[in-house]
Amino acid sequence: MTTQQPTIIYTLTDEAPRLATASFLPIIRAFAAPAGVNFAEADISVAARVLGEFPESLTESQKLPNTLAELGKRTLSADANIIKLPNISASVGQLQACIKELQSKGYAIPDYPEAPQTEEEKSIRARYARCIGSAVNPVLREGNSDRRAPKAVKEYARKNPHSMAEWSQASRSHVSHMHAGDFYHGEKSITLDRARDVKMELLTKSGKTIVLKPKVSLLDREVIDSMFMSKKALLEFYEKEIEDARKTGVMFSLHVKATMMKVSHPIVFGHCVKIFYKEAFEKHGALFKELGVNVNNGMADLYTKIATLPQSKQDEIKRDLHACHEHRPELAMVDSAKGITNFHSPNDIIVDASMPAMIRNGGKMWDANGRLKDVKAVMPESTFARIYQEIINFCKWHGAFDPKTMGTVPNVGLMAQQAEEYGSHDKTFEIAEDGVANITDLATGEVLLSQNVEQGDIWRMCQVKDAAIRDWVKLAVNRARNSGMPVVFWLDAYRPHEAQLITKVKMYLHEHDTTGLDIQIMSQVRAMRYTLERVIRGQDTISATGNILRDYLTDLFPIMELGTSAKMLSIVPLMAGGGMYETGAGGSAPKHVQQLVEENHLRWDSLGEFLALAVSLEDLGLKTGNAKAKVLSKTLDAATGKLLDNNKNPSPKTGQLDNRGSQFYLALYWAQELAAQTDDAALAKQFASLAKQLADNEQTIVAELAAVQGQPADIGGYYLPDVAKLDAIMRPSATLNKALASVKA
Numbered sequence: 001m002t003t004q005q006p007t008i009i010y011t012l013t014d015e016a017p018r019l020a021t022a023s024f025l026p027i028i029r030a031f032a033a034p035a036g037v038n039f040a041e042a043d044i045s046v047a048a049r050v051l052g053e054f055p056e057s058l059t060e061s062q063k064l065p066n067t068l069a070e071l072g073k074r075t076l077s078a079d080a081n082i083i084k085l086p087n088i089s090a091s092v093g094q095l096q097a098c099i100k101e102l103q104s105k106g107y108a109i110p111d112y113p114e115a116p117q118t119e120e121e122k123s124i125r126a127r128y129a130r131c132i133g134s135a136v137n138p139v140l141r142e143g144n145s146d147r148r149a150p151k152a153v154k155e156y157a158r159k160n161p162h163s164m165a166e167w168s169q170a171s172r173s174h175v176s177h178m179h180a181g182d183f184y185h186g187e188k189s190i191t192l193d194r195a196r197d198v199k200m201e202l203l204t205k206s207g208k209t210i211v212l213k214p215k216v217s218l219l220d221r222e223v224i225d226s227m228f229m230s231k232k233a234l235l236e237f238y239e240k241e242i243e244d245a246r247k248t249g250v251m252f253s254l255h256v257k258a259t260m261m262k263v264s265h266p267i268v269f270g271h272c273v274k275i276f277y278k279e280a281f282e283k284h285g286a287l288f289k290e291l292g293v294n295v296n297n298g299m300a301d302l303y304t305k306i307a308t309l310p311q312s313k314q315d316e317i318k319r320d321l322h323a324c325h326e327h328r329p330e331l332a333m334v335d336s337a338k339g340i341t342n343f344h345s346p347n348d349i350i351v352d353a354s355m356p357a358m359i360r361n362g363g364k365m366w367d368a369n370g371r372l373k374d375v376k377a378v379m380p381e382s383t384f385a386r387i388y389q390e391i392i393n394f395c396k397w398h399g400a401f402d403p404k405t406m407g408t409v410p411n412v413g414l415m416a417q418q419a420e421e422y423g424s425h426d427k428t429f430e431i432a433e434d435g436v437a438n439i440t441d442l443a444t445g446e447v448l449l450s451q452n453v454e455q456g457d458i459w460r461m462c463q464v465k466d467a468a469i470r471d472w473v474k475l476a477v478n479r480a481r482n483s484g485m486p487v488v489f490w491l492d493a494y495r496p497h498e499a500q501l502i503t504k505v506k507m508y509l510h511e512h513d514t515t516g517l518d519i520q521i522m523s524q525v526r527a528m529r530y531t532l533e534r535v536i537r538g539q540d541t542i543s544a545t546g547n548i549l550r551d552y553l554t555d556l557f558p559i560m561e562l563g564t565s566a567k568m569l570s571i572v573p574l575m576a577g578g579g580m581y582e583t584g585a586g587g588s589a590p591k592h593v594q595q596l597v598e599e600n601h602l603r604w605d606s607l608g609e610f611l612a613l614a615v616s617l618e619d620l621g622l623k624t625g626n627a628k629a630k631v632l633s634k635t636l637d638a639a640t641g642k643l644l645d646n647n648k649n650p651s652p653k654t655g656q657l658d659n660r661g662s663q664f665y666l667a668l669y670w671a672q673e674l675a676a677q678t679d680d681a682a683l684a685k686q687f688a689s690l691a692k693q694l695a696d697n698e699q700t701i702v703a704e705l706a707a708v709q710g711q712p713a714d715i716g717g718y719y720l721p722d723v724a725k726l727d728a729i730m731r732p733s734a735t736l737n738k739a740l741a742s743v744k745a
C-alpha cells in the first residue's frame, strides 16, 4: 500500500464480490491510469486473515502481512480513500472449512481447537477467534454511516418495480420478543464525568472475585451501559413461544445476528435449539458432551459430531430428534430442497436480511415442503425487535409497499469507533456463577454500574464515544440540509442508554444552524410508524439511528424500495478526514458463487461498486486537486445512470447478461461519456478510441461473454481461489481485454 501517487485502496474480500472484483479491477485501472490514480489492493478475505494470524506456520513465500490491521491504521489518516466490499463474517463452521482448504493447499496452519486444553491450544483458539464473526467492519469503521439510494437508482426502481408479495389482513405472522429479563429491561447507563480506567468483575455469591476484563480505558463524556440477559427468562420465553407456535399452527423461526453479535447470539441461538429438542438433549446430553457437540454452532455441528458413532447409535439419536418434532411446531426452512432448517447454522438466517425477505414475501417463510407459510419470527432481544412488529402491523393494514410510489428512507447511523452493541464482543461474558457484576473504577474502586446476575446470564458492557455522537449529529444535520428531507432520531427515552443519547443529541444540535430543518426525536416504534405513514405517501424521511438499527434499516428499506440493498450508496466519512466507501449494504451472496461454479453465471450486481467508486474518485479529486479524477467521477455517474436506463444489470438467469456483461456495458458507457465531455480534452481524446473499440465490438464481446455460460467453472477454491483461474473465468472476452489494455496511462 504505497502512496506516492493518489491511491484508492480496493479491498479483496470473499465470495461473489471477490469474483466481481477479478473482472472489475482491470477495468477501473484502465480508466484511472490516465488520471494518474493508482489502485492498491488490500486482501481482507477470511483466508488472508487466517494466514495473517499464523506466520510461524508458513513458509517465507506463503507469509502474508496482517493487511486488516494495516488497513485499520490507514483509516486514521486524513488521506485514506478505501473502497470496501462486503466480506464473509465467518461462523465456526465456515472458519473450519477455510482452514481445511488452506491446509489442503499446503499451508501448515493448526486445526481449530474446539475444546482447547493446553495453553498452546488456548492461544490458537484465541487467534482464530479474531477471524470469526464480524471481524472486519468494526476495525475499519472509524466513522459514522451515511447510506442512501441515489436518485437514479430510486427512479430506476420506480420505473422497473420488483415483485412484492401480497399481504393479507388475516396474516398470522408476527414477531415474538422477551417482555422481561432481556438486555432492554435491566439496562443501566451513564455518561462519564471524566476519563477513567475501569474493570469488569463478578463478585460471586460464594465469595470469589472473578475479573472478566481487567481494564477498559474510557474517555471523558463517553456513554457506557451495563446490561444482561437472564438465561432463566430466555429459556422460559423460548418454551412459551415454541408452544404458542405449535398450538396456533404457525411456523417457528429464529432470527439472530450471530455474525455481528459473535459472542452473545450463538449462545442465544444454542439455547433455543436445546429447548426445541429438549427430550433428545436430556437423553443424550452426556454423550453429546463427550463428543463436544456445541449447538451454538447449529444442528450442523451435532450431525457432524455424531457421524463418528456406530450407525445404530446415530439412528437412535436421529429418531429421538425426530420424535421431538411430534410435539413441536414446524420449523421455517433455509433450504427446503436440502432439508436445511432454521436451526442448521446460526448464520444462515441473519436478521437484517432475513426479516425484510420475510416481509417482502407477504410475511411468509418456506416450510419443509417448499410452501410459503405464516410464521412466528422470534427475536429474543426486545430492544429492536419491536420495529419489525410495527412494520408487519402496517403491512397487514395497508397491504404491501408499492416500489413505484413509495418514498425513500436513507439512514445516518451512529457507527464510529465500535459504537454500542456492535463493539461489545470483548466485553460480553457468559456468567459462571450467581453474583454481582460490577463495572468498577480501577483507580478509586468506585462501582460505576452494578447488576445482579445468575449463572448462564449474558452480561455485557457497551460503549459509545462522545466524539462519535457529536459527529453523528453533524452528519444528520448535513444530510438534512443537503437533501431537504426531515430527520428522525430513533431514540427511546425509556431506554437508559438512549436517554443519555437524547441529552447529547439535543446539546449537539445547538452547534448547528438548524433553521428551516425538520428534526425530531421519537422512540423506535413511533419513528417506524411516522416514517411508514410518510413512505406510503411518497415522502422521504432520513432515519438517524444507533448502530443496530443502522444495520437493520439499511437492509429493510432498500429491500422494500429497490428489491435489494446491493444498490445502496454507502459512505463512511472517516472521523480523521478520510473516506471509506462501502459497496451496497448487503452480504457476500454465497448462493451466487454456487451458481458460478455450476453454470459459469455470476448474478452479482456490481452497482454498489460503481456508486462507491464514483464518490471515491470525487473525494480523491477534491482532496488532491486532481481535476481528471473529478471528470472520471462525473462521467462514471452518468454511465451508471445510462446502465440503469438501458437495463444492463445482471440477470439472475444463466444464459443472460451477467456481472461481467454488466461491467462491460459500464465500461462502454463510461468511455463514451469521457469521450463526449469537454472539461478535459486529453481525456476525451484518449477515451474516444476506447469508446469506439468497445462500441464497434459490442456484439463480439457480449457473445464472448455469453459463450462461456452454461457449464461448470473452476476457480480453484472457495476461500482461497486460484488467482490465475479466477482471472481467466472472470475475464473471458479476449476482445474486451485487448481494448482495455490499449488505454495508455
Ligand SMILES: NC(=O)C1=CN([C@@H]2O[C@H](COP(=O)(O)OP(=O)(O)OC[C@H]3O[C@@H](n4cnc5c(N)ncnc54)[C@H](OP(=O)(O)O)[C@@H]3O)[C@@H](O)[C@H]2O)C=CC1
Pocket (backbone or CB within 6 Å): 085, 086, 087, 088, 089, 090, 137, 259, 348, 350, 353, 564, 565, 566, 584, 585, 586, 587, 588, 589, 590, 591, 592, 603, 604, 605, 606, 608, 652
Ligand atoms: N458489509 C459486509 O461486509 C457484510 C457482510 N455480510 C456477510 O455476507 C454473508 C452472507 O450474508 P447474508 O445476510 O446471507 O446476505 P447475502 O449475501 O446472501 O445476501 C442476501 C441476498 O441479497 C441479494 N444480494 C445481495 N447483494 C447482492 C448484489 N450485489 N447483487 C445481487 N444480489 C445481491 C442476493 O439475492 P439473490 O440470491 O436473490 O440474488 C442474496 O442472496 C455473511 O457471511 C455475512 O456476514 C452481510 C452483510 C454485510
Ligand SMILES: O=C(O)CCC(=O)C(=O)O
Pocket (backbone or CB within 6 Å): 089, 133, 134, 135, 137, 138, 259, 260, 352, 550, 551, 554, 585, 586
Ligand atoms: O460485518 C458484518 O457482519 C455485517 C455488516 C452489516 O450487515 C452491515 O453493516 O449492514
Ligand SMILES: [Mg+2]
Pocket (backbone or CB within 6 Å): 352, 551, 552, 555, 585, 586
Ligand atoms: Mg447489514
